[in-house]
Amino acid sequence: MQRTKKPILGLAFTLIATLITPPTQAAPNQIKLPPETAKLLESTLPGYTLATQQCLICHSADYINYQAPDMTQEQWTNEVFKMQNSYGAKFSEQEARSIGAYLAVAYGNAKATDASVVSASTPKPKPSAENSNAIINVQLLFDSNGCLACHAINKKLVGPSLQEIATRYKGDAKAKSKLATSIQKGSSGKWGQIPMPAMTDLNIEQANALASFVLQQ
Amino acid sequence: MTDKYNKVHTSRRQFLRNAGALALAASPLNAIAANDTSEGITFADGPRPLVRYPGKRELILVHTRPPHLETPSSVFNEGVITPNDAFFVRYHLANFPTSIDPETYRLTVKGAVKTPLSLSLAELKSSMQQVEVVAVNQCSGNSRGYSSPRVFGAQLGNGAMGNARWVGVPLKTLLEKAGILSGARQVTFNGLDKPVIPSTPDFRKALDIEHALSPEPIVAWSMNGEDLPFLNGYPLKLIVPGYFGTYWVKHLSEIEVIDHLYEGHDAHFMTKAYRVPDNDCMCVAPGTKADKTRPISTLPVRSFITSVKANDVLPVNRTVKLRGIAFDDGSGIKTVDVSMDSGQTWRSATLGNDLGRFSFREWQLAISFKNKGSAVLLVRASNRQGEIQPLKADWNPSGYRRHAIESTPITIA
Numbered sequence: 001m002q003r004t005k006k007p008i009l010g011l012a013f014t015l016i017a018t019l020i021t022p023p024t025q026a027a028p029n030q031i032k033l034p035p036e037t038a039k040l041l042e043s044t045l046p047g048y049t050l051a052t053q054q055c056l057i058c059h060s061a062d063y064i065n066y067q068a069p070d071m072t073q074e075q076w077t078n079e080v081f082k083m084q085n086s087y088g089a090k091f092s093e094q095e096a097r098s099i100g101a102y103l104a105v106a107y108g109n110a111k112a113t114d115a116s117v118v119s120a121s122t123p124k125p126k127p128s129a130e131n132s133n134a135i136i137n138v139q140l141l142f143d144s145n146g147c148l149a150c151h152a153i154n155k156k157l158v159g160p161s162l163q164e165i166a167t168r169y170k171g172d173a174k175a176k177s178k179l180a181t182s183i184q185k186g187s188s189g190k191w192g193q194i195p196m197p198a199m200t201d202l203n204i205e206q207a208n209a210l211a212s213f214v215l216q217q
Numbered sequence: 218m219t220d221k222y223n224k225v226h227t228s229r230r231q232f233l234r235n236a237g238a239l240a241l242a243a244s245p246l247n248a249i250a251a252n253d254t255s256e257g258i259t260f261a262d263g264p265r266p267l268v269r270y271p272g273k274r275e276l277i278l279v280h281t282r283p284p285h286l287e288t289p290s291s292v293f294n295e296g297v298i299t300p301n302d303a304f305f306v307r308y309h310l311a312n313f314p315t316s317i318d319p320e321t322y323r324l325t326v327k328g329a330v331k332t333p334l335s336l337s338l339a340e341l342k343s344s345m346q347q348v349e350v351v352a353v354n355q356c357s358g359n360s361r362g363y364s365s366p367r368v369f370g371a372q373l374g375n376g377a378m379g380n381a382r383w384v385g386v387p388l389k390t391l392l393e394k395a396g397i398l399s400g401a402r403q404v405t406f407n408g409l410d411k412p413v414i415p416s417t418p419d420f421r422k423a424l425d426i427e428h429a430l431s432p433e434p435i436v437a438w439s440m441n442g443e444d445l446p447f448l449n450g451y452p453l454k455l456i457v458p459g460y461f462g463t464y465w466v467k468h469l470s471e472i473e474v475i476d477h478l479y480e481g482h483d484a485h486f487m488t489k490a491y492r493v494p495d496n497d498c499m500c501v502a503p504g505t506k507a508d509k510t511r512p513i514s515t516l517p518v519r520s521f522i523t524s525v526k527a528n529d530v531l532p533v534n535r536t537v538k539l540r541g542i543a544f545d546d547g548s549g550i551k552t553v554d555v556s557m558d559s560g561q562t563w564r565s566a567t568l569g570n571d572l573g574r575f576s577f578r579e580w581q582l583a584i585s586f587k588n589k590g591s592a593v594l595l596v597r598a599s600n601r602q603g604e605i606q607p608l609k610a611d612w613n614p615s616g617y618r619r620h621a622i623e624s625t626p627i628t629i630a
Contacts, residue, residue: 028318031271031447036281041262058311058413060281065262068367079369086489088416107261149414158413194282 035193038062045112045121047102052197053146054091054099055083057158064107073104073116090149098122136209145199147210153217160191162217169215179211180204254278256290256374257527258362272446274302279371283308283410284448287376293542294523297569297577298351299379301441306448307356307377309420309486313410313468319452324436328405328473331396338438338452345386345394348435352458352575353380353544354465357491357513361616366504368616375521375623380544380577383456385437389430391472397426400476404429405484406455409468418485422464424457426474433458433547436469458575459515459547461618463491487512493617500611507614515546517620518606520553520580520598530628536585539566542577543598553580556595560608560622563597586629594625 038061040051055064071079077100083089084096091099101120104110110117142148150158169175182190184207186198199207254277255264267275270284279285286306292299319338326334336344356377361370371377392404403423410420424434435456438445445451450467457464463486479487493499494507501507520543531537543550554563569579586592599605610621 028316029444029447029451030316033284033315034268034270034281038281058417059283062262062265062278063280066260066265066279066372067369068362068372069259069261071367071369075369086485087418088412088414090414090416 033193035189036060036195038065040064041106043102043106043112045098045102045105045117047098047100047121048106049200050091050095051099051102053199054089054095054149056195056197057146057149058087058089064103067107069107069109071104071108073101073108073110073114073120076100076104076108076110077120079103090146094122136206138209138213141202141206141210142213145202150196158194159196162214164191166215166217175215176208176211179214180207183207183210254289256362256376258372258374260372270306270448272302272448273304273306274300276303276305277374277376279307279373279377283311283313285371286448287374288379289376290374290523290526292376293521293577294540297380297542297572297579298441299381301381301443301446301449304354304379304381304440304446304449305356305377307371307462308410308448308467310410310412310417312413313408317409317447317451317468322452322470324453324470324472326391326395326472326474329398329401329476330392330474331398332394334391334395341386341436341453342438345390347384348387349382349384350433350435350456350458350575351380351382351572352456353378353516353577354456354462355379355516355519355544357461357463357617358615360619363610363619364612364616365610366612368614370616377462380542381440382442383435383437383454384439385435385453385456387432388434388436388455388472389432391436392429392474395474397430397474398476401426401474402477403475403479405471405473405475405479406464406466406469407471407473408450408466409470419483420466420486421479421483422455422466423475423479423484423487424464459545461491461513461516463513491615491617493615494613498611499618500613503612505614513617516544517618518545518548518550518598518600518604519543519620519623520596520606521623522555522594522596522625525594525625525627527625528627529625530630531586533586533589533629536583539582539584539594541566541580541596543568543580544575544577545598545600545604547574548600548602548604549574550578551599551601553578553582553596553598555582555584556597557584557586557592559593560595566596589629592627592629594627595622596625597622 040061077097080096080100097120101117105112105117152161154163155161183199184202186196188195254267265278268278269275270286276286277289279287284306288303288305292303322338324336324341358370358373359377360373360375362372362374403425405421405423407421412419437454437456438452445454453469455466455469491513492510493513494501495509495511522539522541524540543553553566555566556563566580566582597606606620606622608622610619
């Protein structure tokens with residue numbers, strides 16, 4: 001009897017399974033957004049590096065590029081403060097002033113030689129940048145270059161998590177130099193549509209130290 | 218969907234740069250004029266390119282991330298309904314899903330209600346009475362680029378507006394199904410879009426309870442007979458006829474009834490942004506700040522000529538049929554007038570089919586010019602509340618709700 005029941009039970013299970021599976025399951029609606037190509041106008045002002053690292057976390061460069069020409073340094077600086085006060089951007093007051101000065105020179109009516117631009121553009125001291133013989137403090141580098149705004153250890157934020165990066169490069173003999181290059185020169189297209197800005201303030205030792213740290217995760 | 222949507226076109230500036238090397242005799246100027254994405258506004262970085270995003274034809278790029286695209290003005294002359302693939306796109310927060318599963322999607326109704334709801338799309342579409350409305354969705358900052366003096370924000374031409382046929386269920390029906398508790402003051406709306414970093418406020422909006430319980434707002438899934446385009450809020454969007462687009466929450470997922478006025482970190486887009494001066498004109502002296510503000514609300518009356526572009530050449534002593542659109546907050550368009558002499562005299566246009574009081578209203582007028590030379594066409598609408606477009610634009614610090622009479626310079630030859 002048992003031998004004859006088995007196929008019947010099997011058939012019953014098949015029927016139930018068929019009934020509870022929706023007959024025509026609509027596929028998820030998916031889109032792929034175009035790659036991001038807009039870039040901030042280059043400048044030697046320290047605010048340029050800060051703007052690249054901070055502003056582009058939340059929005060593409062064209063949010064800035066297509067503003068009206070001829071805005072003043074005061075107007076641009078107020079706009080940067082608005083990003084800090086209203087939209088939670090994570091920079092200091094001094095950094096905000098430096099970004100405002102750069103934006104006013106690149107997009108507005110200020111000149112790099114204006115006294116107000118010069119005074120707002122005092123470079124931030126980079127504690128570990130002066131002496132390459134000093135022991136590089138990786139944690140300090142992470143903090144002072146805004147890395148943690150886009151990357152967490154174990155979850156995706158704007159960019160991939162450090163663990164995802166380490167996993168992808170596992171076993172790659174050139175992983176460290178590849179990563180150091182991406183950190184120093186920026187990178188795009190490897191992890192999605194949002195580009196990683198160039199960390200131009202870093203020297204090669206610092207970039208290598210950061211790359212090693214990432215690969216250990 | 219596929220890579221074919223991801224082609225970014227050469228910008229006009231790039232084209233100009235390339236063309237600069239050629240002799241001017243090649244005359245690239247006609248090609249430029251036909252593809253003008255600046256529409257009369259100057260930008261720090263030159264004119265903007267046309268781009269293709271998923272589900273969209275070539276639209277004017279305002280911003281790449283989060284996406285912000287404008288409808289080219291020629292689309293508004295194609296018909297009174299704006300096609301889905303040409304409808305403008307505007308996000309505030311870059312962290313939104315690019316894959317949405319209609320099988321698992323849920324709309325929740327919670328807060329000060331007797332029975333919180335969690336509805337699948339199938340339940341929403343099958344269990345309640347469906348309604349349809351043709352309504353204009355216009356961005357609060359539409360035409361901001363024409364503010365004088367200029368203001369920060371998306372530097373929009375006139376393409377952040379569109380008119381579509383929306384099908385869904387009345388918000389009122391949903392709220393009544395959940396059962397509103399006494400003491401309810403406002404209803405808040407949240408979609409799937411999220412801030413990139415947690416310190417940025419979420420994008421959430423609120424309507425007063427009386428407005429939420431009026432017959433007008435609907436929760437829609439259909440736009441012009443199709444599912445909502447992904448970038449216009451698939452699969453559900455709040456439609457608030459007569460109100461600016463800021464209230465038309467995309468990817469709508471949470472409705473919450475509250476017993477107080479909406480406040481706090483995530484109320485930013487009600488309490489700090491999308492506000493206008495709290496006075497009759499919702500304006501201040503150019504370049505000054507407002508002492509007191511209130512949330513932006515309904516659409517002022519506006520009108521456009523769609524059949525003639527700036528700097529077009531029209532024939533002398535020949536009949537020219539002008540065509541255009543007018544719209545308001547749902548009071549209803551009363552008149553559309555055209556002036557050919559800088560506003561000294563006005564001629565009444567004939568209004569076209571009425572698709573409902575929240576829709577674009579077509580208008581037509583046959584004119585002919587007696588003299589050659591340059592001329593300016595003005596178009597002015599009024600509504601049944603007695604509101605009429607002003608000749609001179611007023612000003613507010615955010616460049617919202619521009620509604621002055623539009624002027625179109627032309628040449629008669």
